[in-house]
Amino acid sequence: MQPPKRARVEKSSSAECQGMICSGRRNVFTLNKSKHRGCEFAFSDILLLLFRRLRTVDTHGCSIPKITSQPLSSNRWLPKAPRQGDSGTMSIQDGQGKGTLDVAHYFDDEGIPAKIPYGGTSSRNHLAFKYYDEDQIVRGKSMREWLRFSVCYWHTMRGVGLDPFGGGTISRPWEDGTDGLENAKRRLRVAFEFMKRLGVPFWTFHDRDIAPEGATLAESGKLLDAVVDLAVELQSSTGISCLWGTANLFSTRRYMNGASTNPDAHVFAYAAAQVKKVMEVTHRLGGQNLVFWGGREGYQSLLNTDVRQELDHMAAFFRMVVAYKAKIGATYQLLLEPKPKEPTAHQYDYDAQTVICFLKTYGLDKDFKINIEPNHTTLAGHCAEHDVVMASKFGMLGSIDANTGVAHLGWDTDCFMADPQQTTLIMKTVLEQGGIAPGGLNFDAKVRRESTALEDMFIAHIQGMDAFAKGLVGAAALLEEGLLPRMVAARYASYAEGFGKRLAEGQASLEECEAFVAEHGEPRLVSGSQEKFQSIFNTYA
Structure with missing residues (x-):
């Protein structure tokens, strides 16, 4: 040697x-x-x-010298080790070791309990729930059934605190710094140990989060299959299920001009083939939803873009998805996730109303619903709960990415939602539509760059789960007591009978409206009473 x-x-x-x-x-x-x-x-x-x-x-x-010759694919945050192959991607033979099967010690060594307990509101234990009691019955269902919490793999397991101005700050003890299969499997075992201790029933993933990308599409598929084999075992042994899967069609430079909206048909085909594989593995994992977020489906400039052609292509892409879902016998719900911008200057799925318009324009509204991320909603200039309400009112709310942004910033910060006013309004909508299943509340959120301790992963999720549990209880009380709903109904009482009812049902004409005003004169002013509504709402939130 x-x-x-x-x-x-x-x-x-x-x-x-x-x-x-x-x-x-x-x-x-x-x-x-x-x-x-x-x-x-x-x-x-x-x-x-x-x-x-x-x-x-x-x-x-x-x-520091470069340690990868390829742009990051699924993982936007973690520096990659050198991989085999002339294109900078790893070989299927790389990382075939068994890895560490016992991963509990990573959390035991930090004093994390085997199961996060419910301590109640008087507890001062930061590793205990204050409001989330999974067995507590609210309006006929347990909190666990109403809230359907999910941990996202990308932020939780792949985030290291990178931002546009600096490198990673977070180091996890189970990572060996490589992008090999052995490391991917160990990371997956740690993820399920984390979720088991947290007590969440679901998880979500991108394909390139859980498995490294190979030198070819076929090789990437084999690597993904190898990790999914383990995921199937871990789901069986823990009882944790897949809420949804999705394809990363935005990180690698291949998709710099979009995936389904790319002007190059070759790239479109590659994206479609990648999605085909994700549909198969999500079906195998028993995933209850399949999500599409078009991070690069938009434009930077109208000068070089044919927007109608790109939207037509995107619709054709989704019709292929609908057809293949039927072919493989998958039953998961298909979801589109709106976002107005970032990374593109303008994304086609701008907000809930834009997505509804797109789906109805192309006859896809019976095949897709919407996955709402409140932080994306605020980027569109709305309040965080706006798109949740809007999608629900039109029967299109399928799932929620439970996060929020920083009010005075203009970018996607993916914070854990902690404001009980926001969670109460969101859970009011969920209760009014009878639940969120087969969707859920997926924590598409990350610890801050400065939160480097292992316990921060748990504390962040605990406070997020508590915030939604508190919102659920408040929203249930608000609806059961009925004062606020009655006040809202009273504002629209003039449409409940007489001429107003004919208006609401579309049976009146412009001439009749003119005659009505001639008979009744100037309408009286009625206060909107926003302050009164807010004051009452505050007693529940």
């Missing part, structure tokens, strides 16, 4: 990187702290340090 190659440590250049590894050539690295000068480090040791730190330094032109 040959000794490891050594890395020469040279005096730092003018760039100051505060003691981090700040520049590198092949087998040559520079450290900035004077106490390290003259030291030698094994190349493997430096790589291990990089992977464990999960950081990318880019300060004053000083950066």
Whole structure:
């Protein structure tokens, strides 16, 4: 066995990187702290340090050497290790080790209980629920049935705190820094251990979240199958089910001009083939929904875009999805997720009303419903609960990504929802439509970049679950006591009988309206009483 190659440590250049590894050539690295000068480090040791730190330094032109030749695919946050193949993607043979089967110690070592308990409102235990008692009956159903909580894989298991201005800050002990199959399987075991302790019944995923991308479409499919094999076993052993699956059609540069709306038919075909595989594995996992979020389905400029052709192509794509769903015998609900912008300047699925219009225009409204993400709703200039209400009122609310944004910011921050006013309004809508099944409340939310402790993962979900449990109880009381609904009905009482009823039923004419005004004169002013409504609502929220 040959000794490891050594890395020469040279005096730092003018760039100051505060003691981090700040520049590198092949087998040559520079450290900035004077106490390290003259030291030698094994190349493997430096790589291990990089992977464990999960950081990318880019300060004053000083950066860590690239560790991947390919843009990030499913995982927008995690630095990737070198992968086999000339295109920078890993081989199907990579990472065939069994990995660590016992993953409980990752949480045991941090003092996380085997099951997050219900402590009640008097509890001061930050690892206990204050409001969420899964067996508590509310309006004839348990909280567990009403709320149908789900953990998302991408933020929870793949997020490391990257943002546009800095590298990752979060290091998880189960990660080995590679994009291999062994690491993917270990990560999946940890995810199910996390969800089991949290007590959530569902999980959601993108294809490239749970499995690495291969050098070819077929190889990617084999890698995905290998991870799904394990997911089937873990679902069976834990009782946790798949709420929904989705295809990542936005991260890799292949889809920089869109997927189903791409001007290149070759890219369209690739996206369709990728979705075909996701439909199959979601069906195999017993997924109850299949979601489509068009992150690149839009435009940056109208100058180079034929918007009608792109929308026609997107509709054709979804008709193919409907046909293949029937062919494989899948029963999951198909969902579109609106977002007005980011990453494109304008996305075609702008908000709930835009999506409803699209579906009805192309005759797809009987095949799809809508997955609402409140943070996306606020980006469209609405209040967080607007799209939930709008989709529900038109019978199109299928599921909810339970998150929110920061009110004074203009981008997608994916915060855990903690405002009981928001959760009460959302749960009021869910109760009014009789539930959210087969959809659920999926925590498409992430801990903050500065929240690096392992317990933060649990605390964030606990407070989110408590917020919705509190909202459920408040909304149930509001509806049962009926004061606010009666006040709303009173505002529209003039349409309940007489001439107003004929108007509401579409039986009156413009001439009749003119005659009515001639007979009754100027209408009286009636207060909207918004402050009164808000005051009453506050007693429940």
